[in-house]
Amino acid sequence: MASGASTVHGLRRRNRARVLWDLYLNGPGSRQRIGSAAGVSPGTVSNVLGGLMEEGLVLESGLVPSAGGRPSSIVQVNPAYGYVIGVDVGESSVLVELFDLAMGVCATNRSLTELTQLSPADVVTQVAGGVHAVLADAQVAESDVLGVGIGVPGLVEHSPLAVVHGQSVGWDAVPLEALLREQIALPLAVGNGAKLLGQAEHWFGAARGEADVVIVLIGQGVGASIITGGSADLGPMSSAGEWGHTAVSIDGRICRCGARGCLEAYVGAGAILQRYEELHGMPARTGDLERRTDELLARVDIDPEVAEVVDESVRYLGAGIANLVNVFSPRRVVLGGWLGRQLAELRMPEIHAAAERNALRTPFRDVTLLRAELGADAVALGAATLPVSRFLSSGGDREAVLGATATSTA
Numbered sequence: 001m002a003s004g005a006s007t008v009h010g011l012r013r014r015n016r017a018r019v020l021w022d023l024y025l026n027g028p029g030s031r032q033r034i035g036s037a038a039g040v041s042p043g044t045v046s047n048v049l050g051g052l053m054e055e056g057l058v059l060e061s062g063l064v065p066s067a068g069g070r071p072s073s074i075v076q077v078n079p080a081y082g083y084v085i086g087v088d089v090g091e092s093s094v095l096v097e098l099f100d101l102a103m104g105v106c107a108t109n110r111s112l113t114e115l116t117q118l119s120p121a122d123v124v125t126q127v128a129g130g131v132h133a134v135l136a137d138a139q140v141a142e143s144d145v146l147g148v149g150i151g152v153p154g155l156v157e158h159s160p161l162a163v164v165h166g167q168s169v170g171w172d173a174v175p176l177e178a179l180l181r182e183q184i185a186l187p188l189a190v191g192n193g194a195k196l197l198g199q200a201e202h203w204f205g206a207a208r209g210e211a212d213v214v215i216v217l218i219g220q221g222v223g224a225s226i227i228t229g230g231s232a233d234l235g236p237m238s239s240a241g242e243w244g245h246t247a248v249s250i251d252g253r254i255c256r257c258g259a260r261g262c263l264e265a266y267v268g269a270g271a272i273l274q275r276y277e278e279l280h281g282m283p284a285r286t287g288d289l290e291r292r293t294d295e296l297l298a299r300v301d302i303d304p305e306v307a308e309v310v311d312e313s314v315r316y317l318g319a320g321i322a323n324l325v326n327v328f329s330p331r332r333v334v335l336g337g338w339l340g341r342q343l344a345e346l347r348m349p350e351i352h353a354a355a356e357r358n359a360l361r362t363p364f365r366d367v368t369l370l371r372a373e374l375g376a377d378a379v380a381l382g383a384a385t386l387p388v389s390r391f392l393s394s395g396g397d398r399e400a401v402l403g404a405t406a407t408s409t410a
């Protein structure tokens with residue numbers, strides 16, 4: 001049974017968490033806005049903000065005129081209070097970024113890799129090297145870092161340390177977090193890269209402010225970040241979706257994962273290039289997949305053969321989006337990832353029409369399709385939301401976060 005003291009402590013922590021989440025997701029604001037958004041009384045807001053200001057976590061950043069005459073002050077999270085690091089373990093590079101608490105980028109380190117050929121031990125060395133490099137670049141002490149979030153391709157299992165199952169890149173139950181902990185002393189949190197890109201889009205991009213939203217991520221791989229009932233109250237809840245490996249054709253084209261007929265085998269960048277090469281007897285060209293795809297898509301308006309391949313992808317993409325709409329009833333579907341954003345720019349009306357043809361009328365009626373605002377390089381930003389999220393939910397308890405050894409459940 002909880003003692004009176006721990007109940008009071010818990011209530012205080014929850015109120016601080018509510019105020020911090022509101023300031024974080026809704027930006028600087030007046031005490032009045034914070035109180036109504038966070039659902040706490042004016043007295044509690046003043047009390048909580050007083051404590052947060054004393055600790056330097058929140059600061060006053062201006063005044064707004066108020067109806068009563070006396071202007072009221074605007075408060076915001078202090079960007080300089082602490083730092084977080086976001087890591088994107090991508091299929092062609094490891095990107096490490098250091099952010100202040102307002103998610104301003106302070107330093108960046110990118111090292112090239114080819115994950116299909118790279119051992120987990122090499123990735124760990126690159127991540128650790130990148131973390132030390134950004135701290136040295138920005139002259140930030142390790143003790144000022146609230147945590148490191150790492151986005152990886154594949155499914156992340158927390159048991160309790162993060163284990164990565166990246167079937168398409170040949171990672172089978174890699175104990176990534178345990179390996180990272182041998183080289184990095186900071187609090188760590190590992191999550192699926194596609195899901196984290198979705199989280200970045202939800203916090204800062206086209207999915208902002210919507211509680212029921214699906215963010216579709218298309219690049220070489222295809223995934224979806226599904227957010228249902230997300231609220232700024234305790235932070236958005238989201239679940240990962242290996243949407244790219246749902247079947248859209250029985251006994252269809254072979255997928256990177258080994259199965260047949262996956263959505264990724266029709267709408268992923270590799271699939272689009274391969275389809276074009278098959279149809280037109282072109283030899284497989286070498287070079288960066290993204291650049292080759294960009295070159296192909298640049299010809300879509302002048303080359304009917306390219307248009308044919310893109311239009312076929314769009315039909316499968318529409319069917320895939322319809323499946324998501326029928327299952328999750330989102331209010332918004334955001335098309336992201338480097339290829340997803342391009343397809344949205346080139347073919348949004350056709351994607352919408354293809355989804356509409358395949359979806360049930362009722363859930364689809366309420367859906368808005370949007371192009372993502374953030375680029376694919378926002379995986380590191382999304383990864384950095386993991387330690388931020390943990391910090392906000394702790395009510396801004398630095399000691400608790402820095403002492404944490406439990407893994408994130410993200």
Ligand SMILES: [Zn+2]
Binds near residue numbers: 256258
């Ligand atoms: Zn597959």
